[in-house]
Each structure stands twice: as C-alpha cells, then as structure tokens.
Amino acid sequence: MKFDQARWSRDDAPVYEPLLSESDDRTVEVDVDLPDDLTRNELTLPDPAEPQLARHYTRLSEMTYGVEHGPYPLGSCTMKYNPWYVEDLAADPNALVHPDRSDEAAQGILAVMHRLQEDLAAIGGMDAVTLQPPAGAAGEFAGILIAKAYHEANGDDRSEVIVPDTAHGTNFASAAMGGYEVVELPSGEDGRVDVDALEGALSEDTAALMLTNPNTLGLFERDIEEIADLVHDVGGLLYYDGANLNALLGRARPGDMGFDVMHYNVHKTFATPHGGGGPGAGPVGVAERLAEFLPDPHVRKTTGAGEDSERAGEDSERAGATIPTFERYTPEHSIGKVHGFDGNWLVLLKAAAYIARLGDEGLSDASAKAVLNANYLASQLHYDVPYGPFHHEFVASAGDRDAAEVAKRMLDHGVHPPTTKWPEIVPEALMTEPTEVESRDSLDQLAAAFDAVQAEDDETLANAPERTAAKRIDQTSAARNPRLCWQDLDGEE
Numbered sequence: 087m088k089f090d091q092a093r094w095s096r097d098d099a100p101v102y103e104p105l106l107s108e109s110d111d112r113t114v115e116v117d118v119d120l121p122d123d124l125t126r127n128e129l130t131l132p133d134p135a136e137p138q139l140a141r142h143y144t145r146l147s148e149m150t151y152g153v154e155h156g157p158y159p160l161g162s163c164t165m166k167y168n169p170w171y172v173e174d175l176a177a178d179p180n181a182l183v184h185p186d187r188s189d190e191a192a193q194g195i196l197a198v199m200h201r202l203q204e205d206l207a208a209i210g211g212m213d214a215v216t217l218q219p220p221a222g223a224a225g226e227f228a229g230i231l232i233a234k235a236y237h238e239a240n241g242d243d244r245s246e247v248i249v250p251d252t253a254h255g256t257n258f259a260s261a262a263m264g265g266y267e268v269v270e271l272p273s274g275e276d277g278r279v280d281v282d283a284l285e286g287a288l289s290e291d292t293a294a295l296m297l298t299n300p301n302t303l304g305l306f307e308r309d310i311e312e313i314a315d316l317v318h319d320v321g322g323l324l325y326y327d328g329a330n331l332n333a334l335l336g337r338a339r340p341g342d343m344g345f346d347v348m349h350y351n352v353h354k355t356f357a358t359p360h361g362g363g364g365p366g367a368g369p370v371g372v373a374e375r376l377a378e379f380l381p382d383p384h385v386r387k388t389t390g391a392g393e394d395s396e397r398a399g400e401d402s403e404r405a406g407a408t409i410p411t412f413e414r415y416t417p418e419h420s421i422g423k424v425h426g427f428d429g430n431w432l433v434l435l436k437a438a439a440y441i442a443r444l445g446d447e448g449l450s451d452a453s454a455k456a457v458l459n460a461n462y463l464a465s466q467l468h469y470d471v472p473y474g475p476f477h478h479e480f481v482a483s484a485g486d487r488d489a490a491e492v493a494k495r496m497l498d499h500g501v502h503p504p505t506t507k508w509p510e511i512v513p514e515a516l517m518t519e520p521t522e523v524e525s526r527d528s529l530d531q532l533a534a535a536f537d538a539v540q541a542e543d544d545e546t547l548a549n550a551p552e553r554t555a556a557k558r559i560d561q562t563s564a565a566r567n568p569r570l571c572w573q574d575l576d577g578e579e
C-alpha cells in the first residue's frame with residue numbers, strides 16, 4: 087500500500103505545509119497490509135499557544151497524585167521519589183548517543199554499561215548481568231527463556247514452572263509465555279513457602295521455581311537454603327523476582343541464597359521512572375553456568391588491566407595499556423535479541439548514576455530505612471496487620487470494610503492509597519510499602535489517613551473520593567477503553 091506525504095490540515099487550525107509540494111511524488115512503499123480503519127490520509131492536531139500548553143499540562147498534573155505530591159505507598163510496586171540529578175544526567179546532550187554507533191565510537195556508554203552490569207551483579211550476587219530487557223516483566227520473560235535454553239542445551243526436557251500463590255501476576259504470565267505449565271504453590275500458614283507442599287510439587291519436570299524474597303507479604307523466606315537445595319536436587323533452577331530489592335540492598339544477596347537467575351526493576355529500586363510496561367529497564371542476572379545464554383548483545387571489557395582480559399599482565403608494562411576498552415558481543419548460546427540495540431540506555435544511565443552516588447554504604451542505608459519505615463508504619467496503624475515482622479512492605483487488612491473503598495477515601499485525606507485486594511491470602515488487603523524516602527512526618531501523615539478512614543461511616547466510604555478532580559471512576563472501562571486522544575474529549579469539557 088501507499089502512504090501519502092503527511093498532509094496535516096484542519097478547517098479551523100493552521101495548515102501544516104507539507105515539506106514537499108504536491109507535485110513531488112515522494113510516496114513510501116510499505117509492504118504490509120494494514121486494516122483500513124487504522125490508516126488515514128489526514129491528521130488534525132491541536133495548535134495551542136505556549137501559555138495554553140503550559141496551563142494544560144500544569145492542570146493535568148494537578149488532577150492526579152504523584153510522588154512529588156506526597157507519600158505513595160503502593161505495595162510491591164515501589165513508587166518512590168527519584169532524585170533530579172539522574173534526570174539532569176540523562177538530559178545531557180553527551181548522553182544522547184545514537185544507538186547504532188560503532189563500539190569504537192561508543193566507548194563511553196559501553197564503559198558505563200559494563201560498570202552497571204558489574205554493580206548489579208555485585209548487588210545480586212550474580213556472575214553476569216544483561217541490561218537489555220525493557221521492563222521487569224520483560225526481564226522475567228528473558229530470564230525464563232534463559233532457563234529454558236539452559237535446560238535444552240543439557241538435553242533436558244522440562245515442562246513445569248512452580249509459582250507461589252503470593253507471587254506477582256507477571257510470574258505466572260512469564261512462565262506461561264515461556265511455554266511452561268504453571269504449577270501454583272499454596273502458601274503455608276505463616277505466609278511463607280510451605281516446604282512440604284514444595285516437595286510434593288517438585289519433580290524431574292520442574293524447570294524452575296520462581297520466588298521473591300522477602301515475599302509480597304514482606305516476609306523473609308527463612309527456609310531459603312533448604313528450598314534451594316530441594317529445587318537443585320531435582321535439577322531445577324531457582325528464579326528470583328528481584329523487582330523489589332529495597333529490603334536487601336547491601337545486606338543480603340539472592341545469589342548467596344542459591345538463586346540462579348533473577349531480574350532487577352531499576353524503576354523500583356534504583357531511581358528510574360516507571361516505564362508503563364515498556365520504556366524502562368529490567369536487567370537480568372545469572373549464575374556462571376547460564377551466562378552463555380544471555381541476550382545479544384552483551385558488553386565486555388576487551389583490553390587493559392581488567393580481570394577479564396587475558397593479556398592484562400603482559401600489556402600493563404606498556405604505556406596506556408591500563409585504559410580498558412569495551413565491546414559488544416554475542417554470547418555463545420545467546421537466546422537472541424530481546425530489545426533493540428543496547429536496551430533503554432538513558433534509563434540504565436539513571437540507574438548507574440544512582441548506584442554510583444549511593445555506593446555500598448548508601449545502598450545498605452537505604453534498605454535499612456525501607457525496612458524501618460515499613461515496620462514503623464505497620465506499628466502505628468489501628469488495623470489488623472497479620473504476619474510480620476516485615477521487610478520492605480506489609481499487608482494490613484481492612485477487615486469488614488471494602489479495601490477499595492478505604493483506598494478511595496484515603497485520597498480525600500491527601501495521601502495516595504496502598505495497593506488493594508492483593509495478595510489474596512489477607513482478606514481485603516492493603517499492601518503498603520512506604521519506602522526509604524519517606525520521613526517520619528510523612529509516615530505519621532499516612533498513618534493518620536489510614537486511621538481517619540477507619541473511623542468513618544460506610545456511606546462516606548461509598549461516596550469517596552469527594553475532594554479529587556475525578557470522582558469515582560469506572561476502573562474497568564478506564565483500563566479496557568482508554569481514551570488517550572485529545573479529539574475524544576473535544577467539546578466535552
């Protein structure tokens with residue numbers, strides 16, 4: 087089919103002149119059959135002046151609630167304030183390197199990526215890390231494909247992945263997308279993995295067990311070493327969902343617990359923006375025996391004094407030989423590409439800057455505060471908070487109230503509500519993660535909001551929120567039929 091040169095016109099708006107005149111026959115031949123209802127020859131765009139535009143976006147920002155408005159204790163999703171210096175770095179023109187630059191011309195970014203690979207490996211206790219996947223879920227999927235490639239290379243045909251019932255929904259999805267049958271593991275009475283149930287579920291068919299530790303109840307799996315042995319004894323791999331590493335930073339490492347493969351969510355732990363499922367980063371770490379299966383390309387050091395250079399010894403005598411250089415390469419049994427070019431480089435740069443700025447001490451200080459904040463807040467609430475003591479998060483129960491209504495009403499009290507109704511083993515769950523960025527004052531503000539709602543009558547909750555720009559919205563329609571185009575709203579406001 088043929089696309090015309092874009093001609094943007096609208097009766098009541100200025101006409102955007104085509105770059106070429108009508109007589110220039112610059113049509114692009116594209117060999118795809120797009121449905122008629124998805125193609126167009128005209129595009130009308132709004133044409134506001136700068137003040138209108140500024141007011142429009144300022145107004146939109148005031149209609150919502152963000153981490154820069156106040157506490158945002160979404161359990162498991164770790165919404166925390168991201169410092170501005172990482173944004174400044176990513177906005178530096180020198181960081182805007184074309185992704186197709188040769189290795190030689192991209193030494194700076196390769197050096198930063200190599201360092202981030204090593205820093206993340208050190209943080210997770212892994213031997214090698216890929217930075218390619220564009221989100222946590224994408225990292226999980228890549229990790230499962232790596233596990234699968236490893237088993238296949240060993241001539242090992244395994245069909246099942248075990249996932250605890252408290253796991254994040256993406257675990258089930260990643261295992262299923264990887265072609266595995268998902269075996270759901272019920273939690274024990276204490277909210278942790280039931281080791282007997284696990285033994286019953288494990289078999290020669292087990293490709294992997296996916297776990298997060300601390301789990302989504304904020305509880306540490308104390309039996310992790312025994313769990314790791316059980317999984318390894320049947321030839322399975324142990325997958326770590328490292329989306330929320332805030333409780334572990336600088337204190338404990340999945341690799342040391344026996345995990346073989348893990349993903350990191352840099353947007354939950356290392357101060358990069360949440361990517362809405364795509365333009366983020368979800369690096370994957372693996373143990374040595376899985377390193378050859380990592381996605382393509384991977385970054386390595388080529389010369390200099392680094393430990394991965396064979397010629398380091400003989401070269402170090404020569405002037406300049408201590409300056410390392412870096413290259414992209416394809417690991418021997420790579421699962422192939424999981425993203426374009428080097429992954430989302432500018433997101434990765436932010437994570438690298440954050441880790442470099444905090445260092446070992448800063449990272450372990452962050453995890454101490456994340457854990458302290460969660461336990462302090464849990465102790466202040468007049469709600470039923472089963473289980474505990476906690477790590478980075480806790481799950482309170484709204485009891486005989488509807489957790490979703492409690493959440494709506496919390497907005498009226500000026501704070502963002504926690505995650506609701508999940509995990510299901512706590513009735514009317516309010517899954518809360520204050521993170522290390524909150525001060526004691528803002529934790530007290532959160533606790534006051536929780537408790538104020540607790541004291542209110544059912545009718546008030548049923549009508550909440552009352553003080554927000556949008557009242558009770560139809561969440562299902564909002565998710566299923568999103569209206570993302572300005573034209574949809576034209577004439578309605």
Ligand SMILES: *Cc1c(COP(=O)(O)O)cnc(C)c1O
Binds near residue numbers: 223330366
């Ligand atoms: C957020 C999260 C994920 C998925 O990460 P995305 O970047 O949102 O795809 C996976 N597991 C856990 C425990 C999470 O909290």
